[in-house]
Every structure is written in structure tokens, then in C-alpha cells.
Amino acid sequence: MSALFRLVGIGGVLAYRALFNWTTPGMFVGTLLVGPLFQLLFFAYLGRQLQVADDRFYIVGNAVLAASLACVFGGTMAVANERRYGTLGHVLLSPRSRTAIFLGRALPYAGNGLLIAVVTLTGGSLLLGLHVPVAALPGLALALAVGALACGFFGLALGALGLRFRDVWLVSNVSVALLLLLTGVNVPARTLPAAMRAIGQGLPITHAAEAARRLVAGQSLAAAAPALAAELAIAVAYAVLAAVLLKVFEIESRRRASLDAV
């Protein structure tokens, strides 16, 4: 069991340091901390001008969404960069469980996403004057963590496509843009067509944002629990999907001898 924890924990951290492109301080702050904060301000001011919703709607929603950038691109890098750096074959030669190797990689990204979400929420609240009730903080931390975890596994499922498709960055870029639209973070879900709402229900962030908004509005953790449970279920579903896709595409790419094709 300790070997498994070592593989998941230390292996995940090593892979994070080796494969995540944004670990240098300049890249980390610029891309992952400043970028999401300006995204929050952009939509908050747009929402103010159009009178779509109040600041709280945008601050909380965009703070939860802030985790997605690190998690979606991180998950993609966790797999696609192995191929890019020519180390994928070495990883797959290991006799250890693929599921443990790759699912462990999502955890540092989820932790990273949580940090970014907290910084974005704090920055947005201070800049725009949102008061978050102290009693809501534990539940809010839980909502941000579950959202980041769901995003981490979602990113890993997208990263698995990197074993099969060459332009996996295209999928990541479009996915991040779609999360902006479909999760109800910036456009109130009730104003979206039914099909878009249905897709949004199956994406990470949607339920975590709903739970976080309830908590910041002063509702109890019990009131936010159904949304938190839905987000957790989505996280598990994407973890299973990522494991299956990684297995299937590994077999397929070994059969087609396309493992290191870039």
C-alpha cells in the first residue's frame, strides 16, 4: 500500500515538476494568478454594465472556474508532454499500474487549481468589495477543492486524447473556452438553451460554482451539499473515463506503433 501511495504521491509531484510548463515563478504568477484575476474583472465589469447579475455572481463563479486553466492544460501536459519529450515509452515500459501512475498526476494539478481559485477569490473580493461570511469559508474551501479535483480529472481525460491525437492542445483550448460558456459561471444557466444547460450539467465547475454561490449567499452547507455531491460524482466519472481512455489508447498506440509519433 505504501508503494502505491509513493507512486501516486511522489510520482505525481515529480511528473508535475517535469511536465508542467508553468512552474517557473514568472510563468506561474503571470499565467495562473494574474490571468484569472483579470478574467474575473472582465466579466464582473461586463455583468455590471449589462446588468445581468451582481458582482457576487461573477466573483464566486470565476474564482471556481480559475482552477480550470491549470487543471485542463495541466492534465493535457501530464500525458502529451511525455510524448513531446520522448519519455512516454519509458513510462509505459514500467510494470506499475497505469491507472495509479496517471491518476496520481491529476492530484498536484488539483492542488494547484485550488490555490489559484483561493487567490482569485481573495483578489476579486478585495478589489470589488465582496464580503464573504466567515462561516461560509470551510464549505467554500470544500467547494473549490471538489471543483478543482473534478477539473483535474477532466483535464486528464482530455490529456488521454494526447495518446491518440496529435493536436491535443486544440481540444484543451476549445474546452477551456467552452467551460466559460457552458458552466453557468458567466452566463446565468437559466438564460442558456436547454441543450447547452444539459451539457453544462455534465461538466466540471457547474455544480461547484452553484454550491459556492449558495454558501457565499449565506446558505448552510446542507443546502450546498447536493451540488457538492454532484460535482464529486462528476470528478469520479472523469477519473474513470480518464483511466479507460488511457488504457484503450495505450493498447491502440502500441498496436499501431504510434506511441512516440509527434
Added chain:
Amino acid sequence: MLAVGTLLHAKHLSRSPLEITIALLVPVVQATLAVYLFRSGAEPHRLLEAAVGAGLMGVWSSVLFGSGGAIQNQRWQGTLEMIMLAPRPPALVILPITLATALTGTYAMIATLLWGRLLYGIRLDFADPLAFAAAAPGCVLGLGMFGLLLASTFVLLRNANALANTMEYPIWLVSGMLVPVTVLPPWTNPIAAVLPTTWGARAVREAVTGGPVWPSLGICLAISAGCLVLGAVSMSYVERRARAAATLALA
């Protein structure tokens, strides 16, 4: 040389399925977002502005990431030394790349307008179609010249993409591409006033809704020309410095 170089790099960028798909799909998603926001808000009659604004955001993204990557891509392709060896000022070699990124950025504008027309029935009722036909390419040209200044500052940075990633939303915000600058805090006004993106976006918006297009377009091009001169001087300086420090091709 500028025309041939711009055409060459535009063709080069247009050969990449990744670049083209991102240039088309992401702005369309942003346009959809803008349309639903404007519809659900107090401004449902401003859908054409939303589509044009989303298109301009796409042009800026293309220039920003294109300029950020202009030097880095040449490094990765192993062609940076070759183009810097050319017996021409470095600005003349890099400017076609940044102009090409602005040119391919117009795919975003075309995509958002077509998307809005075909899917949401947005009528392309420009207040002044002739002025729009001048303002849109003028804005693109201005952004391309601004891109040279960005590219010159990115020469010395190994991870220029970090700066590029950081500058996307701030410029969208401060330039009033979708959010009017009047709703922003007053301290942002001086920053907005010196950015060519602000005046370019204003010129295009005035062509759509009505207003004095030409002064805004003129200011956009004047600031962009200033950026071009600054970029050219800066490019020559940093190129010489990078050659002296032997860091030109360090990826």
C-alpha cells in the same frame, strides 16, 4: 518585402490546422457567450456590437500570441539565426510576422460575424459600411504594428508566453472591446488612451453604431506608427544585445 513577407507568414500560419481551428472556434464560443450575455442583460439590441467585439477580441488574441510566439517559433524551428542574418533591419524581418498574425486574426472577425448572422439572425446593419470596411483593416494594421513592439520586448524573454497569457484579458478589458471604458475605474483611462487597441476598437464600434470613425482610426494608426518606430529601435537594440550575449537562439 513587407507584402511578400506578410503573405508568406500568413500562408504559413494558415497551414496549421491547430492555429486555424483555434482562430475560428474560440472566438465563436466567445461570440456565443457575448450574445447570451447581451440578450440576458439590458442590451439585447446590441448583438451586432457583441459579435464585432468578440471578433476584435479574437484579433487581439491572434496578435498577442502570434507576436509572443514570433521569436519563440523561429527559435523552435531553428530559423531565428537565419532571419537575423538577413541584410535588412530586424524590424523589417519580424514586422511581416506580426502583420500576418493580425491578418489571420481577421478570421476571428469573419467567423463571429458569420456565426452571429447564420445562427442568431443578427442583421449586419452597420451604421457606416464604408467606414467599417476601412476601420476593420485599419485596426488590424494598427494591431500588427503594435505587435512588433510586443515582439521586440519578447526577444529577451525565454518564456514570452507567460507575458502573452497575462495580457489577453487586461487589454480586452481596458480597450473597451466588449466592456465600455466608461464603466471602468477612472485610473484605467490614461492606460486606455495610449493603447492603439482602444482607438481601433472604438473606430470599429463607431462604424457599427454610428459616430466619428475617422478621428479614432487616425489616432489608432498614429499610436501604432509610434509603436512601430519604438519597436524597430527596440528590436535593433535587443537583437544586437542578444547576439553579443550569445542568447539569440536559446530556447
